[in-house]
Amino acid sequence: MHGSKHEDDEHSNLEPDRRSKAWPRVLGSMAIMGLLVGLMIGRLTNPEPPVLERVEVVPDGLELWFSDEAQLHGENVEGTVALLFQAEGKAQRGQLTLQGKPASWRVQNSDGGLLLTVLAARPLRGEWNAAEDAGGWRVQVKLHE
Known part of the structure; x- marks a missing residue:
């Protein structure tokens, strides 16, 4: 054990690493490429929701x-x-005249998206x-009494 020469593999010094130093780089670049491709696929399969303009x-x-097709569920409730x-959008409200009588409408954000409510006396x-x-x-909403 005098010196650092390799003799009969009976010494305490490490052998030089014969593996290529490029393998960790290849694995890292493959991981980054997989992440980028996954993000692109996710963006295509989950597009942005429509916006109320x-x-x-x-x-x-x-x-x-709306900017794009919005899924719609509607009901006449009492x-x-x-x-x-x-869809997404900002809260709004206003009034309209229906057969000479006032009615009010309101758009508000809810858990399921945008909720439009129209009510009158x-x-x-x-x-x-x-x-x-x-x-x-x-979307055309036709109202009548």
Whole structure:
């Protein structure tokens, strides 16, 4: 054990590492590439939710404009019209005149998305339909007593 020469493998010095130093780099770059591909696939399979762009009052109800198709669930509940959209947007409120009588509407954020509520002093009924229009998604809500 005099010196650092290799003699008959009977010494306390480590043998030089014969493995390539590139293997950890290859593994690291493969991990980074896998992460990036996974993020891209996740972005494609889970797109951004539609956004409520504007609400317009029309003579017989409302028109809601979205950036993309929004899932919709609506009900007429005890004289009130309620529509739930799976979308994002800011809270808004306003009034409209329906057959010469006032009614009010409100859009608010809820756990399931955006909730549109239309109510008046008298019972209301509503019908709605949605269609792609002018590069966006339009939902028409027709109201009547």
